Amino acid sequence: MEKIKNYVSARKDFFTGLAVVLILLFMFALARSSSYGAFGDPGDSAIFDEIAHIPAGYTYVKDADYRLNPEHPPLVKSLAALPLVADKRIIGPEKDSSWPAIDQWGTGWYIIYQAGNNPKTVLGLSRLPMMLLMIFLGLFLFKWGRELFGRKVALVVLLLYAFYPDVLAHGRLVTTDVAAALGFTVATYCFTKVLKKISWKTIISAALALALAQLLKFSAILLFPIFLLLIFFKTFMNREKGKFWNNIWRYFKPFLLISILSVIFVWIVYVPFVRNTPPAVEHQLIETNLTDNPSTLGLRTFLHRFENNTILRGLGHYALGVFLVIGRVSGGNNTFIWGELSHKSIPYFFPLAWLLKTPIPIILLVFASVFAIILRWPKSKEKKWQLAIILTPIVVYWVVTLRGRLDIGIRHLMPTIPFVLLMIGYFIQPIINGGKKWQKTIIGLLVIYMMGSTLYNYPNFIAYFNEFTPKDQRYQRLVDSSLDWGQDLLRLKKYVDENNIKNIKVDYFGGSLPSYYIPQSTGWHSQNGPTSGWLAVSATFYQSSRLSGPEEGKWSYQWLDAFKPKAIIGGSILVFNISPEELEKNYPVSPYPITTIVAPTEDENNLIGL
Template sequence: MTRHSSTAIGIIAAVVIIAVSSVWNDAPIVDEVPHIGAGYTYVKKGSLLFNPEHPPLPKDLAGLPLLTLDIDQTIYNRTYEGNWGSDVNGQWNFGRTLIFHSGVDATAMVHRAKLPMLFFFITSAWLVFHWARKRYSPSAGLLALFLFAFSPTVIAHSRLVTTDIPALWGVLVATYFFVRWLKDPGDGWRSRNFWLAALAFGFAQLAKFSLFLLWPYLLLVAVIWGFINGHVFKTAWRGLLTMIVGFIVVIGPVYQLHLINYEGFQQKSDAVIILKDSPYRQASDLVIWASDKPVLRPYAAYAMGLLMVFQRASGGNTTYFLGDVYTSADKLYFPIVYALKEPIPFLILLLLAIVAAFAHKNSKRNRLRGWLADHFDETVMLIWIALYWGTSITANLNIGVRHMLPVYGFTAILIAGQFDRIKTVFSATRHKFFVYRVSMIVLLGWLAIETLSIFPYYLTYFNQFALIRPSWTASQDGYVPGGHNYVVDSNLDWGQDLKRLADWAEKNNVQRINLDYFGWADQTYYLKDRFFWMTRGRYTTKEEFLID
């Protein structure tokens, strides 16, 4: 093992320790409640009864460690309400019952469910290092890894039972093995690279439904490679065939395992209820028809989840942003939130990398085909970044900076690549190289200190730009600076601090808290009888609140 590989392993191990220790006193966040309940049901019962709007892979991994717990199985005999539409499943209430009322210590259960999620971070981090090292240099690999692993957003979501880091993982593995297959097709479908590319694509589709974008993206990548080698149609067909094979051989068998105890008539009945208001009527009717057909059922289950995501995205959600509450999306949301949630030294490095890329002149091969051949990996990554940013900005759903995680890996690699070239240029003179080294030490040291100093509150991180007082708070009494003035939701509070609130109340002997909680963790489990639930609309003025 090389020195650089050992250093990379050390960085990953250090961040894993930070991630685990920082989440140890968290309550389960909003999305973890149904995800843990669904994951346990998948692996214990072989039933896709809960949470079909997200693919099963992350939830399966979260559910596996729970199989060794002595969970009271009578929780499945109760009726749960509160899911989609008329709500045949009640995934939220079931998840809360499983975690807090199934005869098992809730904290231990949540810890077990969270730990497997680190698989997606560890493999993603290593692939970021490996790809940058292979494309540029070992030092570029370490820089890319450092930028990726020390992102507060990456750390925050690396240990949550959600689909955001798995989506990042899916983009990395699917693209890496697809590109490798294009460059070295070997003996066609018999080659190892073909099957690695196909399987990687299939499992990426099991990570998050937004990775449906990999279909047009990878097809375009294949077309570009075909343009480079002079065989556009042949290469595009090979690329499409790879994705089709991966989809068939992965989605079908994996989803079938989740239908063992989920009868066809039940699947069809649920599909009718869930898709009754879908704006995609023809596709929904086709999915409903296929839901009880033996061979087609697994693919119908996948397609139903995909349609649920399309339906939710078209409907939007309520968002606080820049002083206003929106029910539709704002095109400035993701750029501004990204600028507020990533550390300033990272943003400086990103800006410098962009400037360096535009300033660089390639005099050796200036024709398009030659340029693409020389910069194929960079082109592939830039296309994904542009595609994902573009679709996110134009979509009708603003759900937090976490939604942008699928671009984080490629962004880190591209920054490292530019600075690898900058280092080469500055190495020409001793003075310039000294300036380069000092600048990098300052920026990377700032990034490390910034990230370590906010332990363990990574989900709530905002950079110093968020301390600037916005104009819409000018008339506020008792103004408190911070990111909450700009945006909230999963950027700030996802229900993670309920356990800390309970610990604080006990330590300070607080007997009553008026609680308005954004989360699905059981308040009584943590606070006992120390809280009074504040329902929306209970107080119409601040005077009423103070009197009560």
């Protein structure tokens, strides 16, 4: 045994690198197989946002036209599109009527389901670059963790990351959430290098990293106040009598330069993507997305000044996207959590959602870390600075999130996850590197528990809830991208085929077409009223109908509470089989007046989660 220890110790860099590779390869295998299908599972169907992101990225790269999806920056979508553009068999949306109509959803339905492309090929190719971004974030997190805490702690942090269900859930989809976490992590790391040593090399690196973050997701604008706070903390910790403001200015100057350069870099990247966008289309985008509200007249007039110049159009398009995101966050969405519904926001949404969706070992380690930091606030400047770097992004992001109104999914907290894991790394460092055996055993058991919990929930990572929530009650806690984003239509098809179901009504929320995969399906909505036979309802519609139904005087799905689902597919689609006799015996009575009865229709749009 001693010889083995000595052998491993002498080659610790090799074995550390091997461990990192194996962990990340396993993470990639989990993401790829659960997305594409393996072990008898058909994989994930297209989720809601992919319908807009995939055609947008395709036309950015192929046509240099940015008419689709301006509310998100181009980098994630363009990376997802590279394999599609390289595959000459893929037919784009340019010849469909949705293209001149600037219909981002229509172009998505066309390129995936109507143009003759294989949906599995389109989704498989476009999701692959997203998984590589997820792996790169893991690699970078290990690198930073090793610099801060050493290789052993960094490996534990990497393991927690690799088996984090929310990362696995969203890192395999054409969405911007894990990419945003990557941008926040890399940009913050590079900025701290500037504060350590101001040089042109560190300034340019930080500017490029900040530009990268802004090109991945517009929420990166929060990095500007985060960096300012880090400047203040750095100056305060190294304060000298009479030189406080001089030192503030010393760090503020490179921050200002980094900020300006980052916007220039973003502008440069935007230019080729908007090069062929017709000025008339750019004009329409501004008017349509900002509406004709008099309060936006000045902004619209300002943005119109950029639309006729090929070079300036990139800067104007970037500004349009930022304003759209700010408007959306302040405007809000329909929100549901634990039985409460709202058109705007629910103040406790994110804290409660975090407790429901976060693995129990992470919750325990986070609370232990917070208590340890409070009880044993470090005395050394180095440790204080480590905490400032780790905690500032978490606190700022949570404060802004709680004040916003976009309570639609726990995924919006994704940029905080790397910093939360680094905070855990800070806490476990003295334990891993010199703690008592029982302390190390507890850490090991928590890591093993998390790995087992994640694997037990394979492949349903979007629908992951920790063990505090029974599996058959998840749809009563959260919906939308925290549970039901449209990922389970292929699993519903498998259930229908295995049970030889000849006719089924489907009310589906997501990015797929039930009639494409399940020809025997019929479109249905809550407003069509009570019905018998086989009925499949997405959890999001099941709950949101309780808000829209009473307001519009139409039926909601509240009547289904009297019937037990035959199955819950992947956690997100409730399947009922109600006999005519059951329905007649317990015919539903609405708790509010029904003033409008809507007859079912065969219109294909009724099968779309829009």
